Amino acid sequence: MPNLSEFFYHSAFKSDWKTLYLRYRLGRLKHQYWLWNRKNFKQTLVDKYDWDILQNCQPGKTIFFGSAGYYLKDIYPEIEVIETHPIVKSFYPSVLICTDRSQLHQLNLLADNFAVVNNRGDHWVDIDGLSDHLFNYIKIMNVGCRVFYSFRDTQIHVNRLTVNLKQHFLKWARSLELTHNLKLVWYDINFAKKQPDENGYYDMLENPDTTNGNLKFWFVYQGAAWDIIA
Amino acid sequence: MKPIVDNIVVQESKNLYKWAKTFNRLQRNFFTEEPKLRREKQIEDFILLNEFKKIKFVRDTDVLDSVQNLAVLSSVESDLVVITDQKFSRYPCPIIIEKINWYLERCTCLYLCLNRHYINIDDSYHDFNLDSNFNLAITQWLKKSLGSADVLDLSIDYIDYGHAFTWAIPDRHYFIKRHA
Numbered sequence: 001m002p003n004l005s006e007f008f009y010h011s012a013f014k015s016d017w018k019t020l021y022l023r024y025r026l027g028r029l030k031h032q033y034w035l036w037n038r039k040n041f042k043q044t045l046v047d048k049y050d051w052d053i054l055q056n057c058q059p060g061k062t063i064f065f066g067s068a069g070y071y072l073k074d075i076y077p078e079i080e081v082i083e084t085h086p087i088v089k090s091f092y093p094s095v096l097i098c099t100d101r102s103q104l105h106q107l108n109l110l111a112d113n114f115a116v117v118n119n120r121g122d123h124w125v126d127i128d129g130l131s132d133h134l135f136n137y138i139k140i141m142n143v144g145c146r147v148f149y150s151f152r153d154t155q156i157h158v159n160r161l162t163v164n165l166k167q168h169f170l171k172w173a174r175s176l177e178l179t180h181n182l183k184l185v186w187y188d189i190n191f192a193k194k195q196p197d198e199n200g201y202y203d204m205l206e207n208p209d210t211t212n213g214n215l216k217f218w219f220v221y222q223g224a225a226w227d228i229i230a
Numbered sequence: 231m232k233p234i235v236d237n238i239v240v241q242e243s244k245n246l247y248k249w250a251k252t253f254n255r256l257q258r259n260f261f262t263e264e265p266k267l268r269r270e271k272q273i274e275d276f277i278l279l280n281e282f283k284k285i286k287f288v289r290d291t292d293v294l295d296s297v298q299n300l301a302v303l304s305s306v307e308s309d310l311v312v313i314t315d316q317k318f319s320r321y322p323c324p325i326i327i328e329k330i331n332w333y334l335e336r337c338t339c340l341y342l343c344l345n346r347h348y349i350n351i352d353d354s355y356h357d358f359n360l361d362s363n364f365n366l367a368i369t370q371w372l373k374k375s376l377g378s379a380d381v382l383d384l385s386i387d388y389i390d391y392g393h394a395f396t397w398a399i400p401d402r403h404y405f406i407k408r409h410a
Contacts, residue, residue, distance in 0.1 A: 005265035006386065008393045012262045019260055026256070029246040043239045051240045057231065075238065076231045124392040154347040157389065159364040161323075161371055165353040191353045194322045202325055204317035207351060211243050 020087040027120040029211050034071035034092075044075055049212040053115050053148045055229045056218070060112025060142065065104075066119035070095055080109060084121050101136040111141050115148040118213035123155035127172040130156070134180050144223030147182060150213035153191070154206065166191065173217045182219035186228050190214040254292045254398035269399045270294060272384070273312060273341060276405070282310040286337065290315040293399055305336040312341045314399050319348035323355035327375045334379055334408040344368065345400035346390070363387070368402055380407045 005011050013019065025031055030047065037044050046054075050072060062079050064072060069081040070092045082096045082104070083089075089097055098104050101121075114137060116122060122133050134149070141147070153165055166189050176182040190208045197203075207214040220226065249256055258264045274297050277285060285300045286308035293314055305311050311333045321329060326344075333340050349368055350356075357374075360367035369383045384403040388394075394401060 002266035002271075003263070004268040004271055006268040006394065008395075011265045013260055014262055022256070023260055026249060032246045043237045044235045045239050045241050048240055048242050054231065062231065075233045075235055077234060078231060124390065153353075154351070155392070159360075159362060159367055160346075160350040160353075161364065161367045162356065162358055162360050162362065164356055165350075192320075192351055194325070194352045194354070202321055204320045206320060206348070209243050211246050 017087070017090065020085075021091075024085045024087050028068045030068035030071065030117065034068065034074070037071060037074060046072070046075065047211065049150070049209070049216070050117065052230075053113075053117070056146065056148075056226070057113040058144075058146055058226070061110060062113040062115070063109060063111040063140070064115045064117070065101075065137070066121050067115060067117040069115070069117075080111075082107065101133060104136055105139045107140070109140055111145050113146045113148070114141055117148070117150050118152060118211065120155075122151055124157070126157040127168070130172070131176065131179065134176065134182065138180055138182065138221055141221045143221065145221040146185075146226065147219040147221055148216075149219065150216040152207065152210065152213045153215055169215050173219075176219065181222045183223070183225060184217060185220050185225045186216075186218040188216040190216075250291060252292055254395075257395065257398060267293070267395050267399060269343075269395065269401070269403065272403065273297075273314070273343075273399070276341060276384075277310065277312070282339070284308045284310070286311045288313040288315045288318065290317055291398060305333055308337045310339045310341060311337045312343075314343045316345050316348065316397065316400060318342075319345040319400060320351050322352050323350050323371070323375075327372075330372075330376060330406060331378075334406065338408045340404075340406040342404045342406055343400040344402040344404070345396060346402055347396070365402065369404070372404060372406075376406065378409050380409070382406075 033045055033047060063082060064079060065082045066084050069079060073079045073081050080096065082098050084099050086097050088095050096107055098107060158168060169189060173184050173187060192207050194202050270293055273294060277297055283300060284302045284307060286305040287294060287301050302308050330340065346364060346368060357371060360370050365387050373381045382405045384405055385401060390396065
């Protein structure tokens with residue numbers, strides 16, 4: 001009779017480089033851009049949503065946290081990239097590693113633009129957990145910092161049958177002005193619109209934008225809203 | 231910010247996930263000893279101990295290989311349909327019910343695995359009378375919606391912190407049997 005596993009912690013993970021890399025890689029889809037760009041000298045690809053973020057950054061320090069932002073740092077070297085997985089340092093030495101977001105302030109950085117794009121490490125919590133993450137993030141923000149926060153609804157704890165999800169997440173985002181001094185400036189809440197095709201078939205896809213997250217919220221920390229550059 | 235390259239091409243965001251078909255093997259290789267998934271064994275033993283002999287499998291990744299000798303091509307010729315395909319959970323709620331009924335019209339017994347994280351994926355179905363425990367609410371919704379079948383929940387009640395093998399075999403397990 002083999003040992004039966006229901007949860008990962010019933011077994012021990014390998015700790016070799018390849019395994020650590022693959023585990024990281026599976027959870028960091030945007031890493032693909034770094035792989036593409038380092039081998040392609042004719043063009044440098046930037047994901048459209050990241051591009052939108054960059055167009056809306058203000059002068060000052062820009063930080064990408066847990067979002068494979070190193071592919072952008074190759075294009076804009078002034079970006080500070082913080083990752084939670086130490087394995088990243090092995091292939092991108094100039095990345096800053098912070099395994100616990102509550103220790104972010106120890107990096108002695110203050111952001112004027114702060115982006116978290118579908119960070120797998122931010123998932124598997126409810127909206128209160130997301131708020132806790134943001135409490136740690138605002139500790140390293142300057143007044144007026146622009147905050148770009150996106151994630152996937154399917155990996156956030158919520159009773160999906162008894163809760164109107166759009167209202168749930170929007171209400172949460174708006175509540176952050178009172179609790180975190182984060183004023184909602186722009187949002188995009190995108191759930192699949194499942195309609196049968198001409199043959200009566202439904203697509204079986206996930207909610208849109210599994211790469212960047214289908215729930216996108218932009219805030220300003222203790223400051224005034226800016227005119228969004230679309 | 232000024233870029234240091236002049237050949238930037240902005241690419242529309244696209245789905246970059248590409249490991250679906252071999253995900254189970256890939257994930258099991260992360261461990262010092264390859265784990266046997268408890269929920270996979272549950273299905274295998276359910277088939278064995280209830281003497282199902284002709285199974286229509288609906289899978290999306292490399293699971294349940296040990297019982298593929300029992301596979302038949304069509305649900306009409308099967309005595310049990312087993313669905314572990316994650317994508318099934320991504321239909322709108324009413325369509326999930328429609329699809330279950332479609333299978334039950336062709337085969338009396340259905341072993342259905344649903345991925346809780348995809349249920350009501352389009353945010354179009356709400357029933358505020360269901361239980362506040364999401365796992366129980368899913369079962370209540372199925373029972374309420376499948377009047378012509380018996381629904382038995384075979385799952386474990388737990389909060390998912392991302393430490394389960396849900397993307398190999400979904401977490402909610404139901405044995406659904408059409409009324410005679």
